[in-house]
Amino acid sequence: MTRLALRLVLPLLLLALWWTASRSGEIPAILLPTPGRVLESAWSMAVSGELWKHTAASLARVAAGFAAASALALGLAFLFFRRPHAETLLSGVLESLRVVPPLALIPLLILWLGIDEGPKLAIVILSSFFPVHVAAVGALRGAAREWGELIEALRLTPREALRHVLLPGAAPELLRGVRVGFGYAWRALVGAELLAAASGLGYLIEDASALGQTDRVMVGILVIALLGIAADALLMRVLSGLVPKAKEPAGLGATRAAAKDREPAGPCAPADAPVEVRFEGVTKRYPKATPLADLSFTLEAGRVTALLGRSGCGKTTLLKIAAGLIMPDAGTIEGRPERTAIVFQAPKLLPWKSLAENVALALMHEPMSDDARFARAVEALAMVGLGDRAGDAPHQLSGGQAQRAALARALATRPRLLLLDEPFGALDALTRTALQRECAKLFTTDAMTVLLITHDVREAVLLADRIHVMEGGGFVETEEVRAARPRALTDPEVAALEERLLGTLLQC
Ligand SMILES: Nc1ncnc2c1ncn2[C@@H]1O[C@H](COP(=O)(O)OP(=O)(O)OP(=O)(O)O)[C@@H](O)[C@H]1O
Missing domain, CATH: 3.40.50.300 (P-loop containing nucleotide triphosphate hydrolases)
Structure with a gap:
């Protein structure tokens, strides 16, 4: 059985159960309308435009609130990472806000912001800010812990470290936080619309419930569920495209061929005398x-x-x-000497960069073109027998090959002092x-x-x-x-x- 078929088994069983129970005559239709009745209501609401109007209102709110929350959460996470004092200053307020359920703030928000869009946006922002923020802070700190020594050993500037190491290293956890945050935003929005709104799917449910229209209530709930699943799948696809993956740098084939002609001339000999x-x-x-x-x-x-x-x-x-x-x-x-290179016990190769890019990163501050940098990286890899693997990702290497690549990264800098741990x-x-x-x-x-x-x-x-x-x-x-x-x-x-x-x- 395929995965999709397996996933559909339980929903179809529940549908069959619903259909049987609603047709048995034991449960009044006001409590449990038949699936057919719910479908009819959905159709007429779609044809009249009512369903689209409420769906569009909810989507617009969640998109605006979630975008604002994500921007704020990521911005503050970067600020805290670079300036720990800012975190100390703000942590008391943030901690207090984090433990208060956003829905508990609705009465105050209505008093302060009125009945219109303000309270709903505020609820979405408060609900989705913390999952994104906490994940982003943790992801950046985790990446710094994991790669800090390498960053220092390669003498990367803060900007280079962020671009080449910390952001790609933090990306998977950070993006997971964004996805979780979206789930919170969606749930909180519908909750807020149940209490204070004149449009949106939450309002639709509340209004239908007050009129005893259970079929319309169920249409609202089903649309919320389907939209939530669809939005989550879309977000997952978009976000997984943002997680960096190692790929062969453009033009590496030519660089590799050129380097081959020069092997094994010892191109990584130090430029100056040893010290x-x-x-x-x-x-x-x-x-x-x-x-x-x-x-x-x-x-x-x-x-x-x-x-x-x-x-x-x-x-x-x-x-x-x-x-x-x-x-x-x-x-x-x-x-x-300035040219000091270190090889650690673990290879510490960045998994989102190819071998050539990993080695080239050590040459970041060499006054040379990108092509020359890649050429030097390939030469260094050739010295340790990995010249033909320059475009590979680190996960494609054995332990010994990975350690060779780490040695190549050190040798590429033409060190006058080489430290091997x-x-x-x-x-x-x-x-x-x-x-x-x-x-x-x-x-x-x-x-x-x-x-x-x-x-x-x-x-x-x-x-x-x-x-x-x-x-x-x-x-x-x-x-x-x-x-x-x-x-x-x-x-x-x-x-x-x-x-x-x-x-x-x-x-x-
Ligand atoms: N950051 C640190 N904070 C506190 N103690 C530390 C720290 N780093 C090392 N030490 C201590 O200093 C001593 C020497 O540690 P070091 O890592 O230099 O030993 P080592 O000879 O390299 O050991 P190994 O061969 O197991 O790697 C150990 O007692 C260790 O617990």
Whole structure:
């Protein structure tokens, strides 16, 4: 049975029940007219124009009130998001209004606004404002929580962040709120028209009820139900068209073909020489932990430094400080270049952008044309073996491919300092090994300064030139790895180092 047929089963059963009950003679027609009688009334009301007049009046009211409520709700949500003080200022009044049922305000609204359109519009606005507003505030905050670090790492301006990340990220929840708000508006309008109106479907029902015309009452109710369902379906269609989805950027085919000719020339090599970054007396305290206590060390230019340590020892805190995402309580970092890129443990690819667009977003501030930006994005993707997937959406990738794309996003900026936060930690052993090998190649051909955070001793000995073991806010061991790349774990020097580091970590 199709979905539509399944959905029709219960309404048809109810119709049959109604028809049987109304024809049985047990229930007076004044209480339950037959379906045929209701249909006849609907026809004559439609022919006389009465039905259209009331329907048009209700639709016009709900459209005006809902548009005003949505504009106000979204406007205030954006204001609260950008200016939390405004929310503090208004929250008392808004909270009080939110818990008062709008219909309870009708007597006051009639007194203040008269009997005409004012009270009905006010009821629609009050009823639909809160669902839209609450959803919009929650959606924007949720998007900021989810994507905040990425926004900072890519150094997007507030306007860029809103346009490329926050609005598309918030769109599904925000639009769900708009849909719910419309349902509230429709119900509240009919309620308001029952009490104070000279036109509209609510008035039609009230008037027919006073005259004992149950058939006309039922026509009103059926029209309200059918219109509500139709409007909701229309709104859902329009709104789902507004939710952004990843699609291949125009002209990407040509860009990809051009990039192919240049592979694999290492186009993402840093424009300038790598840098030395010095950490002096860096301290970070949290209420229940001091992950970094007066830590001093240097990331040598063009070398890979790995940080090993048990969970919770402060590795990510140090990396975020290195990236400028959080500030230390004390100490300084000297030499951090403008071109610093970070790869997080999770790929953090924006699902509504194609891979090329995700990578190009990191190049937002590069003085280049959009075409050149996409060309650079495709080149970076080609470097990690994803050149032919540039137009794909992130959900079409495996976990390993997604992490490669995140690496490409960092490499595309031609970083002089590359920060890697357990970039392969969430991958299966095989994919991890393949990516480690590719990184080992990249680190020898691209002269950048790299800070790699990892739990994995093998990863550290395969990739790093220097390894620090972190514990108690500082380093308890530092090892230089002199073996030439590519390294094999069977190399006695590498195996001995792995053993030593494991021993230290087990004692931490
Ligand atoms: N925002 C925060 N507020 C309070 N405490 C925090 C915060 N961030 C980190 N910490 C604490 O600081 C310590 C170090 O955390 P951090 O995330 O740097 O550890 P880690 O070594 O990266 O751990 P893992 O390997 O599990 O990711 C932990 O005790 C953690 O609870």
